[in-house]
Amino acid sequence: xxxxxxxxxxxxxxxxxxxxxxxxxxxxxxxxxxxxxxxxxxxxxxxxxxxxxxxxxxxxxxxxxxxxxxxxxxxxxxxxxxxxxxxxxxxxxxxxxxxxxxxxxxxxxxxxxxxxxxxxxxxxxxxxxxxxxxxxxxxxxxxxxxxxxxxxxxxxxxxxxxxxxxxxxxxxxxxxxxxxxxxxxxxxxxxxxxxxxxxxxxx
Numbered sequence: 001x002x003x004x005x006x007x008x009x010x011x012x013x014x015x016x017x018x019x020x021x022x023x024x025x026x027x028x029x030x031x032x033x034x035x036x037x038x039x040x041x042x043x044x045x046x047x048x049x050x051x052x053x054x055x056x057x058x059x060x061x062x063x064x065x066x067x068x069x070x071x072x073x074x075x076x077x078x079x080x081x082x083x084x085x086x087x088x089x090x091x092x093x094x095x096x097x098x099x100x101x102x103x104x105x106x107x108x109x110x111x112x113x114x115x116x117x118x119x120x121x122x123x124x125x126x127x128x129x130x131x132x133x134x135x136x137x138x139x140x141x142x143x144x145x146x147x148x149x150x151x152x153x154x155x156x157x158x159x160x161x162x163x164x165x166x167x168x169x170x171x172x173x174x175x176x177x178x179x180x181x182x183x184x185x186x187x188x189x190x191x192x193x194x195x196x197x198x199x200x201x202x203x
Contacts, residue, residue: 003194005032005097006186007089007115010179011108012123013153014078015134017169021123022102024176029183034097036089039065042080055085072114075106078148082107098183105156108163119186121179122163126170128154 010018022035039055041062050056057065062081065071074083084101092099101111111118125131135141135149160166165182169175186192 003096005034005093005095005099006183006192007093007099007101007111007118008179008183009101009103009108009111009118009120010123011103011105011120011163013105013131013156014149015131015138015153016123016125017134017172017175018102018123020172021167021169021175021179022100024172025100025179028173028176029180032096032098033100034092035100035102036084036092038103039071039074039083039085040080042082073103073107073110075104075110077104077106078145078152084111105159109159112162117191119165119182120163121165121167121182122160123167123169123175124157124160126168128157 010022012018026033026035037051037053037055039057039062041057041059042054044050044054044056048054059081062074062083065083065085066074070086071083072086072089074081082104084103084107089099089101101107103111108120112120125134131153132150135146135153141149167175167178
């Protein structure tokens with residue numbers, strides 16, 4: 001554990017700004033950060049690229065990966081499946097890289113069951129009204145989809161109590177800076193502190 005990277009789970013309801021915060025983290029604090037790319041059965045949105053934003057797979061291929069245990073976790077979100085590819089994450093952690101999983105609330109809970117040392121960070125906007133405004137402002141969902149996302153978000157917020165940290169996303173740069181501070185502090189926790197105290201006393 002001392003030499004492994006941190007597994008950082010960033011989750012929260014749709015519209016909380018998880019993706020934007022992750023991009024800000026990678027842009028300003030990304031020297032030792034890797035963003036895991038999720039597998040999804042969702043169709044690509046405009047501008048989304050295979051292997052960059054997601055690995056887009058049909059249902060048959062997705063569930064083959066589930067059967068072959070190639071995913072750390074997976075969940076059904078808004079009628080689409082999302083999963084975290086195991087090999088990519090494990091390889092990066094062993095290299096000492098800090099790996100960010102930007103996933104849904106369901107998936108985050110499952111990751112914690114498998115990786116007890118994972119650091120769970122829950123992202124919320126300042127108010128539920130802000131969340132509604134952000135989802136509606138995307139212009140990528142139908143009214144039916146918007147209603148479904150808002151209903152799900154209302155339920156998902158109750159899961160924040162199961163997380164290690166909660167970040168209110170009222171400013172992207174500030175939110176990213178706070179997460180970076182969390183990562184620095186977590187690296188200083190005693191189980192992760194790479195100091196041989198016996199040798200320290202001898203010196």
